[in-house]
Amino acid sequence: MIGVDSGGSGLRVAIARAEDGGQVGEAIRAEPVRTGPRGIDAGHLLACLLPAAGELLARAGAGEAGRRPEARGSVAAVAVGAAGMATLGDDLRARLPQALAAELGVRRLALAADAVTAYAGALGQRTGAVVAAGTGVIALGADLDAPPGDGGPSLPPATHHGSGPVRGPRVSDGPGGRPAPRPPGRTDTPPGGRAFPEAAPASGEALYSSGPGGRWRRADGWGHLLGDCGGGAWIGRAGLEAALRAHDGRRGGSAALLDRLEAVFGPADGLPALLYPRTDRAAVLASFAPEVAACAGTDPVAAGILRDAARGIAETAAAVCPPATGCPVAFTGGLFGIGPPLLVPVREELSRLVPEACPVEAEGGPLDGALRIAGALAGGTLRLPVDGNMLALWPRPPAPD
Numbered sequence: 001m002i003g004v005d006s007g008g009s010g011l012r013v014a015i016a017r018a019e020d021g022g023q024v025g026e027a028i029r030a031e032p033v034r035t036g037p038r039g040i041d042a043g044h045l046l047a048c049l050l051p052a053a054g055e056l057l058a059r060a061g062a063g064e065a066g067r068r069p070e071a072r073g074s075v076a077a078v079a080v081g082a083a084g085m086a087t088l089g090d091d092l093r094a095r096l097p098q099a100l101a102a103e104l105g106v107r108r109l110a111l112a113a114d115a116v117t118a119y120a121g122a123l124g125q126r127t128g129a130v131v132a133a134g135t136g137v138i139a140l141g142a143d144l145d146a147p148p149g150d151g152g153p154s155l156p157p158a159t160h161h162g163s164g165p166v167r168g169p170r171v172s173d174g175p176g177g178r179p180a181p182r183p184p185g186r187t188d189t190p191p192g193g194r195a196f197p198e199a200a201p202a203s204g205e206a207l208y209s210s211g212p213g214g215r216w217r218r219a220d221g222w223g224h225l226l227g228d229c230g231g232g233a234w235i236g237r238a239g240l241e242a243a244l245r246a247h248d249g250r251r252g253g254s255a256a257l258l259d260r261l262e263a264v265f266g267p268a269d270g271l272p273a274l275l276y277p278r279t280d281r282a283a284v285l286a287s288f289a290p291e292v293a294a295c296a297g298t299d300p301v302a303a304g305i306l307r308d309a310a311r312g313i314a315e316t317a318a319a320v321c322p323p324a325t326g327c328p329v330a331f332t333g334g335l336f337g338i339g340p341p342l343l344v345p346v347r348e349e350l351s352r353l354v355p356e357a358c359p360v361e362a363e364g365g366p367l368d369g370a371l372r373i374a375g376a377l378a379g380g381t382l383r384l385p386v387d388g389n390m391l392a393l394w395p396r397p398p399a400p401d
Helices: 042-063 090-104 114-123 232-248 254-263 268-275 281-286 287-297 302-318 334-338 338-355 366-379
Strands: 002-007 010-014 023-029 078-082 109-113 128-133 136-141 217-220 328-334 358-359 391-394
Touching: 002 042, 002 114, 002 391, 010 042, 010 366, 023 042, 023 090, 042 078, 042 090, 042 136, 042 217, 078 090, 078 114, 078 366, 090 136, 109 114, 114 128, 114 136, 114 366, 128 302, 128 334, 128 358, 136 302, 217 302, 217 334, 232 254, 232 268, 232 287, 232 302, 254 268, 254 287, 268 281, 268 287, 287 302, 287 328, 302 338, 328 338, 334 338, 338 358
Parallel strands: 002 078, 078 109, 128 328, 328 358
Antiparallel strands: 002 010, 010 023, 109 391, 128 136, 136 217
């Protein structure tokens, strides 16, 4: 199995044994995948992924020659988690299924938003909510204990190798609906001659509509201009504003944050020229968040910024919490490396907003989540909601009787 985590800092790839999920290798590509007019660039992602995956598979096969499917060039399942997948993933959904089948012999594929892999890494496949916070903030919740029949059929293990279609609901069909007939002249054989079993249509349409856990509940993740309340860019921007207020002599300023601004960026009046022309403004703003946290112990303005950030994060978490007593809520992402100055007020505010919520430690990160999804996909045990955007699968499962 292969798990992929694609984000702003680059691409990480890990492989694991299909039989027990044990990780056997990991590779990092520091270059982030490009985004272009068609969204996330599938060609660039493949150019980063295929060499890394090939190297890892060859290394794994050299030690146990021919014993595992991975070593024979047939990969049971791949899960790709990518930032922006839900809204910018059309090129990936259109091109990756057949490309990965042709190049790696992939039998099952999941394409997911990075929030979904963060959820799977933090909580696995149990009801709850996860807040992923770094430069931005997004929260995802799901009730995976919904009664059977609320979603689509469960997936069988990845053992079917038939060449014909396995009929099931398409995204455009209602629950239990019949799939539309295949377009005339369609072929399921990608360039290179290897067919993806029950391959996806050329349009990239997902072949599975919804899972037994119902729907994802998402909040925020709208970017630093429209939301991401309490995230790294939000904290950094608020800290820089407080510093500039002190520079001007306006109320609400912080001399301590002004000192940190000048230590990091130089003279305060030069900050606009440094910041506004940059295309990575959100990351630059977020780089100041640790300075705000460092000042929070002695500076009331900095402490107030963290309290406001905590309130925004808790409100985002509360918006997606399933109505279940003891609902686990995990916090994951680099921003929470700030530690108690942020986490303590977040948990206090969440307890006030959702008394039945139960904060828990995240079990793992997004790459762990990608491997978990790949393993569940290979074993036919995937319970996460599948909607074609936040999480899309290839091939389709069989239709219910």
